Amino acid sequence: MTMMNIIEAINSALQLEMDRDDKVIVFGEDVGHAGGVFRATDGLQARFGERRVVDTPLAESAIIGAAVGMAARGLRPIAEIQFLGFIYEAMDQLASQAARMRFRSAGTITLPMVVRAPYGGGVRTPELHSDSLEGLFLHSPGLKVVMPSNPYDAKGLLLAAIRDENPVLFFEPMKLYRFRKEEVPDGDYIVEIGKANVVVDGSDLTLITWGPTVPLAVGLAQKFAAEEGVSVEVIDLRTIAPLDVDTILASVNKTGRALIVHEAVKAGGVGAEVAALISEQALFSLEAPILRVTGYDTPYPVGGVEDDWLPNAARIAGAIRQIMSYA
């Protein structure tokens, strides 16, 4: 066990898997010599050489397209998109190429590839650096979308992603990169993709969230339990596609109330999908409307107002009280 933050946990997973499997190749913009703008790939080029840790030309579509070609040939490419907002440049290669190759080839070609990208707000980035775009990829069958919220999950999920036979998008919350260190096993372990984590047990309300808002939700659950006698169960989805519907439904059937919190914009988002699934399959367990606290339906705002735009403690607490007000 070593105390690690998320960045270190990701670096540890990459190093471990590159040691284990010489089919694993890491590439992207600035991932080599510089070790990535957040240092996630720090030291990898020195250790594994320029053949396996490659600084590419600045071209997102080509980075993903190359990964498609490589993965089909039996390699295990790990491509980095420097910030998730730049992924629009590679939308075709992700949504209509990587996602569909298995389907297009009637199951004869599989693509074991991983795309890593930092995302998420609260760090005062320039435009198109903070956007949470997981909803786009939930809507693209064939992809898996993984969004860890802590160092232990980051390492275990990344190892699972690299070994997965399908294209996995691995989105890393920037704000949590160095948020907290925790004990992480030095060796090999897997956190299963597609399994949500019940972070806090509760009986009155289910708060479903993922990525950067998980610590916020956990803090609020503790506060509500201590100060207002409201028992909030917090579910960290960990994986957006496939969604762990069973864990969500089991919790909502128990608590009878659901709140969804995410940083991405509200309209047509993952929260809408979760709310719809609950309505379809657990409506009669509900004692209150399902609410969402999300980013607003504007482009990600400038630094001066982002704290108010993001789901913050006040907005989430207000939603919890509103849901609990239905007797």
Add this chain to the structure above:
Amino acid sequence: MWIQPEKQPLVETFQLLDVDGTTHGEMPELTDGEMLDMFQWMVFARTFDERAVRLQRQGRIGTYAPFSGQEAAQVGSAYAIEKTDWVFPTYRELPVLWIHGTPVKQSLLYPMGAVSGGAVTKGVNAFPVQIIIAAQTLHAMGSAWASQYLGDKSVNVCYLGDGATAQGDFHEALNFASVMKLPVIFFIQNNQWAISVPRGRQAASRTLAQKAVAYDIPGIQVDGNDILGVYKVMTEAVEHARSGLGPVLIEALTYRHGPHTTSDDPTRYRDADEVAMWMQRDPITRFARFLTARGLLDSAKEAAMREDAEQRIGQAVIEAEAEAKGTLPEVFDMVYGTVPRELERQRDEAATLLAGKAQMAAGTAPVGSGASAGPGVNTRTSAQTASTAKGE
């Protein structure tokens, strides 16, 4: 003045076999038998293409993209690569896929809408056909990167059209491949039209081959209706790429005789004189003249080749039509390696609905109406109806 348009770099246009069937320059290393085999592939391809268009008109296959006129570019380039090499086709490179080992039947299952239509034949180093223009240029580049990493000496051949050179992916692929010296050949079949937009509206550059100059890779324009010329430049390109010297760009000047697909009408955008001019340059006629002059071919032999092609294609049609076209529940298994829980639930729902539909058909349909003919036949009938409804 530093601006001197006449000093812009040009690229060579290569031709070996002219329209009369006479050759100029050094012949490629091909035996008489190999040349006859190449000719037979061209005849086979033309025969298939004509048959496929008829099948589409009859509603027996869906939308189809004809390639008649491009046989020299396709057969000549495919003939120059090894089974260990990789091929990245668009929807038009059926002859390339056959020469590389794909069964002809597979090329029929795809436009028939069979669930297995996109399957890549085991042991054939090819990607499925690509619909999105130029997307495959990046896959070929990535695969070339894998070839280089694995050190397996395989060469990657990416097929694209003139329209694809206007896409951003094309430039990203060439740039990456050049920076990394990857073993990939970008083979442009410039058939003069991107659906209804002429080559001159895709790029104002005088040739498409000269786009190689910007990336500092070898580029050449070849008469794409000259199979010997295509074979020769392709052989050299393969050698170059295989020896680790990096990518090559080839522009084959050719022409599609028919529409872009069975859905458009080329008489709306092309004039008859242009078509007639290109018909004079037909690649099959030209190669036939050459082979005849060498005493390798006569009209009886050519007719026998066509007859043989008709027979083999007819057989492939029978086999493809007899094959089950698959069911909706199978589709769910092709999305991920292991079916996720929610998708499993949707698959079960589809299976239940399908079973109910079959039961209803069995209960209400009159005897002998086809309900007992099996799922494959039923699926084809509905595909047929759908395609007719589009008014094609």
